Amino acid sequence: MNPKHIAVDDTIMRVNMPVMSTTEIFRGYLSPIDAHVITLLEANDYTINSVPLSQNFGTDLSELPLQQVREVFKGDISACLVNDPFGSFKQLATKENLIFLQPSYASVSRYGLVQHVPSMDQIGILAKDISTAYELLSVIQSIDPKDGVMTERNTVSLTPNKLEARVAFDASLLNSTNDEYGELLNSIAKDLNAVDVKLIYFDISKQVMTILAAAELSHSINRYDGVRFGYRSADASNLEEIYEKSRSESFSIGMKLFGILGVFVLSQNNSKRYYEQAMKLRRMIKESLDYVKYDVILLPTEINGNNYTNLAIFSQAPLAGLASLTFSKGNCGIQLLAKPYHEQQLLETYNRIISKD
Amino acid sequence: MKYEVVIGLEVHIELSTESKLFCSCPVKFDAAPNENICPACAGMPGIPPVLNKRAVELGIIAGLVTNSKISSVTAFDKKNYFYPDLPTGYQITQFFAPICKDGYIDIELSDRTKRITLKQIHIEEDAGKLVHTATSTLVDLNRAGVPLIEVVSNPDFSNAEEVIAYLEKLRSLMTFASVSDCKMQEGSMRCDVNLSVRETGAIQLGTRTEIKNMSSFKSITEAIEYESNRHIEALETMSEVLVQETRGWDDDAKETYAMREKENFDDYRYFPNPEIMPVVIDSSVVDKLKRNLPEMAHEKLLRLTEQLKLPVIETKQITASKTLSDIFDSTLALTGNPKEVLNWIVVELLSIQRGENKSVDDIVIDTKKFADIIKMVEQRTINRNVGKKLLQLLVEQDINPTNYVTEHNLIIISDNSSVESVVDEILNTHQGVVSEFLEGNQKVYGFLVGQTMKQLGGKADPKVVNELLRSKLASME
Ligand SMILES: [Zn+2]
Numbered sequence: 001m002n003p004k005h006i007a008v009d010d011t012i013m014r015v016n017m018p019v020m021s022t023t024e025i026f027r028g029y030l031s032p033i034d035a036h037v038i039t040l041l042e043a044n045d046y047t048i049n050s051v052p053l054s055q056n057f058g059t060d061l062s063e064l065p066l067q068q069v070r071e072v073f074k075g076d077i078s079a080c081l082v083n084d085p086f087g088s089f090k091q092l093a094t095k096e097n098l099i100f101l102q103p104s105y106a107s108v109s110r111y112g113l114v115q116h117v118p119s120m121d122q123i124g125i126l127a128k129d130i131s132t133a134y135e136l137l138s139v140i141q142s143i144d145p146k147d148g149v150m151t152e153r154n155t156v157s158l159t160p161n162k163l164e165a166r167v168a169f170d171a172s173l174l175n176s177t178n179d180e181y182g183e184l185l186n187s188i189a190k191d192l193n194a195v196d197v198k199l200i201y202f203d204i205s206k207q208v209m210t211i212l213a214a215a216e217l218s219h220s221i222n223r224y225d226g227v228r229f230g231y232r233s234a235d236a237s238n239l240e241e242i243y244e245k246s247r248s249e250s251f252s253i254g255m256k257l258f259g260i261l262g263v264f265v266l267s268q269n270n271s272k273r274y275y276e277q278a279m280k281l282r283r284m285i286k287e288s289l290d291y292v293k294y295d296v297i298l299l300p301t302e303i304n305g306n307n308y309t310n311l312a313i314f315s316q317a318p319l320a321g322l323a324s325l326t327f328s329k330g331n332c333g334i335q336l337l338a339k340p341y342h343e344q345q346l347l348e349t350y351n352r353i354i355s356k357d
Numbered sequence: 358m359k360y361e362v363v364i365g366l367e368v369h370i371e372l373s374t375e376s377k378l379f380c381s382c383p384v385k386f387d388a389a390p391n392e393n394i395c396p397a398c399a400g401m402p403g404i405p406p407v408l409n410k411r412a413v414e415l416g417i418i419a420g421l422v423t424n425s426k427i428s429s430v431t432a433f434d435k436k437n438y439f440y441p442d443l444p445t446g447y448q449i450t451q452f453f454a455p456i457c458k459d460g461y462i463d464i465e466l467s468d469r470t471k472r473i474t475l476k477q478i479h480i481e482e483d484a485g486k487l488v489h490t491a492t493s494t495l496v497d498l499n500r501a502g503v504p505l506i507e508v509v510s511n512p513d514f515s516n517a518e519e520v521i522a523y524l525e526k527l528r529s530l531m532t533f534a535s536v537s538d539c540k541m542q543e544g545s546m547r548c549d550v551n552l553s554v555r556e557t558g559a560i561q562l563g564t565r566t567e568i569k570n571m572s573s574f575k576s577i578t579e580a581i582e583y584e585s586n587r588h589i590e591a592l593e594t595m596s597e598v599l600v601q602e603t604r605g606w607d608d609d610a611k612e613t614y615a616m617r618e619k620e621n622f623d624d625y626r627y628f629p630n631p632e633i634m635p636v637v638i639d640s641s642v643v644d645k646l647k648r649n650l651p652e653m654a655h656e657k658l659l660r661l662t663e664q665l666k667l668p669v670i671e672t673k674q675i676t677a678s679k680t681l682s683d684i685f686d687s688t689l690a691l692t693g694n695p696k697e698v699l700n701w702i703v704v705e706l707l708s709i710q711r712g713e714n715k716s717v718d719d720i721v722i723d724t725k726k727f728a729d730i731i732k733m734v735e736q737r738t739i740n741r742n743v744g745k746k747l748l749q750l751l752v753e754q755d756i757n758p759t760n761y762v763t764e765h766n767l768i769i770i771s772d773n774s775s776v777e778s779v780v781d782e783i784l785n786t787h788q789g790v791v792s793e794f795l796e797g798n799q800k801v802y803g804f805l806v807g808q809t810m811k812q813l814g815g816k817a818d819p820k821v822v823n824e825l826l827r828s829k830l831a832s833m834e
Contacts (some may be wrong), residue, residue, distance in 0.1 A: 112403050112404070148406060155804075219435050223400045228400070239494075267624050
């Protein structure tokens with residue numbers, strides 16, 4: 001493994017290189033710019049491979065891109081940068097013995113990252129080991145005036161914490177999880193002297209996530225019309241047909257579903273009922289996190305069920321703009337959440353978990 | 358039955374920023390198609406919007422000069438509509454938290470002053486432009502992303518006269534505050550007219566139609582008259598059922614028409630744009646902008662007429678236009694004689710502009726050179742007629758008046774003896790005319806002056822020519 005040899009998902013744009021190349025609507029499109037993170041990485045002497053990881057804006061939730069991830073890490077690549085709003089790559093990290101470090105929202109420039117769900121888009125680090133992940137974090141977390149949501153406040157101190165982070169754990173989430181995994185996680189919580197919390201909005205969070213992601217995605221994909229770039233239907237004979245056929249033929253089922261759902265939840269008659277409620281709940285989720293009592297939340301990485309139920313676990317960080325670290329110890333998948341700009345508390349907690357036998 | 362017309366206006370005004378609202382592309386009116394675009398304003402993926410701070414400042418200034426409340430927090434939203442001139446498929450605008458609210462503008466009508474209240478002012482990006490050719494439609498995105506404010510009035514107008522008075526006042530306020538150049542012919546001030554008709558005294562409003570994208574006072578007046586009559590006729594004769602809709606104005610047929618259904622977007626699916634941070638407007642920023650507000654037209658009129666004692670009618674011609682007002686200020690600063698400058702602008706410069714069929718706001722003049730001409734006339738280096746010719750050449754060809762005078766030997770002939778010999782010669786050559794004059798025909802006097810001036814190459818001091826001619830003719834009687 002070469003710590004200076006990394007991959008970036010091709011939704012992170014590089015001059016004259018294909019963008020989101022496995023997504024049909026982008027066919028033939030070459031980026032006019034370098035993403036800000038690319039500039040930072042090159043300045044720090046990284047060798048970069050562009051790889052096609054994200055497909056169809058991450059909307060095809062039923063199938064995790066396992067083969068693609070394996071392909072990326074076959075050689076001496078030490079890490080891969082990828083935007084993971086739906087948690088697919090975090091799930092894979094635990095299965096493939098990798099680490100996923102998600103920096104705090106808006107602490108890494110999105111200049112040059114294809115918009116998916118702008119209020120949650122965040123370049124994350126899928127890495128072979130923890131030191132590579134934090135090394136990379138220190139390179140890419142840098143204020144960029146080209147991303148208007150970044151402000152001077154968004155700088156993260158990476159000096160390791162001397163104080164032990166106070167950990168919180170919601171054991172009730174494990175009720176539907178298989179016993180063995182539950183026991184493992186419980187014992188980790190115990191080792192960390194975790195305090196009990198109840199994440200009261202946990203059950204509703206996947207719906208909140210779905211509504212907000214659909215609303216934003218429906219706007220993000222509005223610009224793909226087959227006219228200026230990318231895929232254009234071969235048998236369209238007028239403008240109307242270019243729009244209709246180019247999209248029909250190139251958008252995946254997931255993109256269509258999210259697109260239609262987004263239009264639905266934002267439409268005049270439904271916006272109050274769905275979008276505005278979801279926004280309210282998002283705020284409540286954020287406010288329910290009580291950082292007076294704890295610094296880090298320990299979460300499972302799967303709850304008995306399918307990818308959609310798992311969306312609840314992985315939507316906590318993007319909904320609240322938190323930093324998160326996902327990894328496994330033995331067979332036990334672990335997710336840690338910290339409040340914005342406290343990535344060092346994740347590292348400290350990780351070290352405690354891993355060093356314990 | 359008596360009816361009253363109820364009108365509300367949405368006026369789009371292009372902000373005078375150097376660059377676009379969310380990218381650094383320049384804002385220029387007459388660029389080649391798609392010259393001023395970049396991946397961001399062309400709607401390519403992956404480039405977040407970065408808010409132009411100057412646009413926000415100009416938005417605040419617009420609020421200050423319209424007596425509006427400035428919001429302490431303002432934010433941007435996405436407004437969805439799908440049209441080829443909108444590269445991202447959504448427009449960034451302010452729906453939930455506009456920058457200004459609850460302002461008002463007092464307008465001068467022929468018989469009274471009326472207060473028009475404003476619902477809000479918000480900032481938004483302009484769309485591109487479609488260019489239709491015989492075989493295709495082309496998209497020019499130069500205008501896409503250009504910052505605008507939309508000034509939304511309450512339905513306080515009753516007729517076209519009020520609407521035009523309001524638009525003129527709004528243009529004056531925005532140009533004098535340097536918020537915009539408000540050039541209607543270039544589309545930097547455009548107007549949507551919302552109109553309905555109800556029985557006089559009724560509380561409920563009638564069916565409302567919106568006439569979109571009007572950009573001349575003349576067509577606005579005509580459209581309001583046409584549309585009011587259409588509504589009244591529909592109400593009186595049941596000739597048609599009025600529906601709430603968007604209409605266009607056909608300037609050739611002089612009528613409004615229903616726009617295609619597709620242009621009647623009604624579900625914009627607004628939501629807060631997560632790519633732009635809400636803007637916190639500190640009261641100290643507002644105070645600072647307020648302190649630095651330039652003089653508005655009505656304040657200037659008052660100062661010039663009361664302190665400098667300039668005549669009201671002529672001064673109003675100056676203060677009606679920011680361009681003329683600026684020319685007046687900088688020329689005055691160089692010459693120091695307000696009456697002369699006023700006179701040169703109102704009489705001479707405006708007549709040149711009318712002759713060229715230009716809009717007042719299109720006058721471009723080097724005021725340093727303009728001042729040189731005025732000073733040369735004042736110091737009797739050249740006579741007034743030569744000065745007028747120089748001004749014409751300055752406007753048309755941007756000549757250097759001082760050099761031109763030397764090169765073309767236009768300096769006034771101040772040697773009275775050479776003028777006198779020419780006068781003698783003219784009186785001698787035109788003895789018939791002279792005797793007509795002596796018999797009482799005053800009209801021919803001008804002919805003699807003209808001939809003398811012509812002989813002197815137009816360079817003599819007309820006063821000297823006059824004195825000599827008069828005294829010589831008098832001695833002949
Ligand atoms: Zn641009």
